[in-house]
Amino acid sequence: xxxxxxxxxxxxxxxxxxxxYQSGLLSTIAKEIGGETYETSFAYDQWxxxxxIRYPQVLNSSFAVEYAYTDTGHVHEVREANGALLWVGExxxxxxxxxxxxxxxxxxxxxxxxxxx
Numbered sequence: 326x327x328x329x330x331x332x333x334x335x336x337x338x339x340x341x342x343x344x345x346y347q348s349g350l351l352s353t354i355a356k357e358i359g360g361e362t363y364e365t366s367f368a369y370d371q372w373x374x375x376x377x378i379r380y381p382q383v384l385n386s387s388f389a390v391e392y393a394y395t396d397t398g399h400v401h402e403v404r405e406a407n408g409a410l411l412w413v414g415e416x417x418x419x420x421x422x423x424x425x426x427x428x429x430x431x432x433x434x435x436x437x438x439x440x441x442x
Contacts, residue, residue, distance in 0.1 A: 348373075374398065377406070397421065 341357040350373060354365045363381035370376045379389040389406035399421050403412040414423030418438050426434045 370394075372398070379406075 343353075343355045344351060345353040345355075350369055351367050353367070356363050356365075363383070365381060366379045367375065368377045368379075374394055375392055377389055377391045380387065390411065391404050391406055392400050393402035393404070395401045395417065397417075399414075399417065401414045401417075401423070402410075404410055409429060410427070411429045413427045414425070415427070416424040418424060420438065422436065422438055424436050424438070426436075
């Protein structure tokens with residue numbers, strides 16, 4: 326790969342993908358497949374944390390995810406752009422590990438942390 330003077334990153338392995346960066350952060354991946362160009366875009370918050378990913382539209386259907394963070398900067402929630410829950414972490418311990426996780430399909434996990442192990 327190489328980065329052009331315009332902030333575009335080109336692959337040297339001929340995978341027909343172009344990578345664009347803004348302020349050093351990946352903003353767009355454009356990939357050509359079967360003569361069609363598909364773009365995935367990335368947005369960031371004021372602290373340069375990933376805020377959303379918008380995937381290419383395929384067969385008139387699009388998909389995007391949005392991230393929410395704790396006050397200490399850990400991802401604690403992932404939702405579809407329409408608000409549907411995909412994942413949420415709750416009850417973070419002193420090390421920032423979530424002890425409970427809930428998923429959009431209704432599944433959940435509970436974890437315990439043993440500081441002596």
